[in-house]
Amino acid sequence: MTEDTAPNTRIHEPSKTPDEIEMILFALERSRAQFAWKCGGLDSAGLNRQQPPSTMTLGGLLKHLALVEDHYAALALTGEPVGGPWDKVDFDADPEWEWRTAADDSPEELYALWSGAVQRTDAALAEALVDGSLDQPWKHTLSPGEPPNLRRMLVDLHDEYARHVGHADLLREAVDGLVGEDPPQP
Numbered sequence: 001m002t003e004d005t006a007p008n009t010r011i012h013e014p015s016k017t018p019d020e021i022e023m024i025l026f027a028l029e030r031s032r033a034q035f036a037w038k039c040g041g042l043d044s045a046g047l048n049r050q051q052p053p054s055t056m057t058l059g060g061l062l063k064h065l066a067l068v069e070d071h072y073a074a075l076a077l078t079g080e081p082v083g084g085p086w087d088k089v090d091f092d093a094d095p096e097w098e099w100r101t102a103a104d105d106s107p108e109e110l111y112a113l114w115s116g117a118v119q120r121t122d123a124a125l126a127e128a129l130v131d132g133s134l135d136q137p138w139k140h141t142l143s144p145g146e147p148p149n150l151r152r153m154l155v156d157l158h159d160e161y162a163r164h165v166g167h168a169d170l171l172r173e174a175v176d177g178l179v180g181e182d183p184p185q186p
Helices: 020-039 044-048 058-078 097-104 107-130 150-176
Strands: none
Touching: 020 058, 020 107, 020 150, 044 058, 044 097, 044 107, 058 097, 058 107, 058 150, 107 150
């Protein structure tokens, strides 16, 4: 893996008295860093290794969380349609597309897809927070009624990472024995 495709594992500690935004963003950053560490530095064989009976792979997790990042950024933060590669997929016909097709992607493509999605979410979030608080509603919602707010989006996004970091822990340990809670910090 090259440096330009290496997932970021740097964790910036919050202040001693963080406000709500700082603490939620820290929790998300930490979970992303843990996930990046568990998925980082692997070749295609490592990213595609399954631990039966599950068919889940680290590559599938990278692609899935890239979709989740882009989905939340589009719905909650920008109101824009989700871009490629997601906009070309019929998820009704193939709801497991990102999981199924991850094995077709190189490690560099998977790392870049996930890293790019994180960067897009972070940029859209920074822009949204300049104009308001976590109480502001999503830009676009799919269901009628009161739209969720950005706080809900961030907690849901963090929850998605928290769930999948546990999967990544087990999958990575099976690949090469890597264990631990947080990535080593420089």
